[in-house]
Amino acid sequence: MKRLLIFLMLWLPLGMAEAAGPDEQLMMAARDGREALAKSAIAQGANVNAVNPQGRSALMLAAYYGNEKVVKLLLAEGADPTLKDSQGGTAxxxxxxxxxxxxxxxxxxxxxxxxxxxxxxxxPLRAAELNGNDEVMKLLGEAGAEGGGKKSAKKKKKG
Structure with missing residues (x-):
């Protein structure tokens, strides 16, 4: 029984990806960091700017989950990094x-x-601050990010 459960847990995501359309495959690939599946979905005509029911694009999912190779692939294929989800969030x-x-x-x-x-x-700056990501805050500040809370304001005054 245990082996069957393990098999199903490993096989179902693969089977679901095969059964899904190209846009859905791309979303799964972005979330899971599966570059080969992302390339396949794009080759099959996936829209790199398609969104899920929450308004999140594949780029947003790949960026949130830190799937660098998929992020770079999506950007190279024309994914829009300025898209906003239903809550106004961005990649x-x-x-x-x-x-x-x-x-x-x-x-x-x-x-x-x-x-x-x-x-x-x-x-972005506030998100980095809330998570204590000083290097991310520095990078965003160097790129022109403004605002944030007390901690980011102090950092800007020092630098």
Whole structure:
């Protein structure tokens, strides 16, 4: 029984990816960091700017989960780093909650708005601050990010 459960847990995500359309495959690939599946989905006609029911694009998912190779692939294929989800969140806000400087650099170099704010006022700089990501805060500040809380304001005065 245990082997059957393990088999199903490993096989179902693969089977689901095969049964899904290209856009859904791309979303799964972005979330899970599966570059080969992302390439396959794009080759099959996936829209790199398609969104899920929450309004999140594949780029937003890949950025949030720190899937650097998929982020770079999506950007190279024309994914829009300025898209906002239903709450006004962006790929850069999601990436700034994590600690992946290369994902953040890639988004910024492709035109992500370092000052974009969600409906709740969350910005990339504030997201980094809330998660204690000093290096991310520094990178965002160097890219022109403004605002944030007390900690980021203190950092700016020192530098």
């Amino acid at each position: 850069l806000i999601g990436a700034s909650q994590q600690y992946n400087l290369e994902v953040i650099r890639a988004l910024i170099s492709h035109g992500a708005d370092v000052n974009a704010a969600g409906k709740n006022g969350m910005t």
